[in-house]
Amino acid sequence: MGASMAGHLLEAGHVLRIHTRTRAKATDLLERGATWADSPRDAADSADVAISIVGFPDDVEAVHLGDTGTLAADRPPPILVDMTTSEPDLAVRLHEAAAARGTSFLDAPVSGGDIGARRGTLSIMVGGDDPAVAAVQPIFDVLGGTVVHQGGPGAGQRTKIVNQILVAASMMGAAEAVLFATRAGLDPRRVLDSVASGAAGSWTLSNLVPRMLEGDFEPGFFIDHFVKDLGIAVREARGLGLDLPGLALAERFYQEARREGLGAKGTQALLLLMEARQQS
Incomplete structure (x- = not known):
């Protein structure tokens, strides 16, 4: 799903710096103009927005809170977005950790499967603060057909x-x-x-x-x-x-x-x- 979603962002003209655990899975995106980062920290450093979609809550925690995670960047992006289906309590904890570094965090899990990801018609369920949601809305509109801000941190999950x-x-x-x-x-x-x-x-x-x-x-x-x-x-x-x-x-x-x-x-x-x- 993540590859399809990233592809839509490239097609919409966004500049992407990407990281996956298996670099071979990023080959198509790299050939289409994305650039490679060796870690989530490197991908996030000085970016406008960092977006993750991984498998399990432990992966989410590592991507954002680990030693090479997004919040370990010298200049973390103003907004972090996690689109994994994960735990509401973890989303709240990530919101607090991001705030401690002057950054916003949105939990924005999706529904629609591989079909929705390929077609750009995902349903995106968003939790977080209003200003951050409004700032990321143009990105959500590229990825989804239905985008609803459900409430504060954890509400998306x-x-x-x-x-x-x-x-x-x-x-x-x-x-x-x-x-x-x-x-x-x-x-x-x-x-x-x-x-x-x-x-x-x-x-x-x-x-x-x-x-x-x-x-x-x-x-x-x-x-x-x-x-x-x-x-x-x-x-x-x-x-x-x-x-x-x-x-x-x-x-x-x-x-x-x-x-x-x-x-x-x-x-x-x-x-x-x-x-x-x-x-x-």
């Missing part, structure tokens, strides 16, 4: 938790529906034609169920990362005194999928787990 609770429920329902349609002797593609435009319609039905039916389980979003997201959601819900059984069930299923070796597959590979369970 909490909104993304809402999104992932909804996605978890839709993925469980989609996989079960495909199993039922197939076992009942229906043509799942014809069934999809009927239900996707009705009350059951969703992004999952329109974008991921066709992949299921084509046997395409490659990742637009890794199961490994979704397990991380669901864990964050479960912990945050418990912290609020909430018992969310649907969320807990989805977390258990996706944890099982990871144990069965599906962690590097896309979230739609839940279907493979459910098919296997029918045969056991």
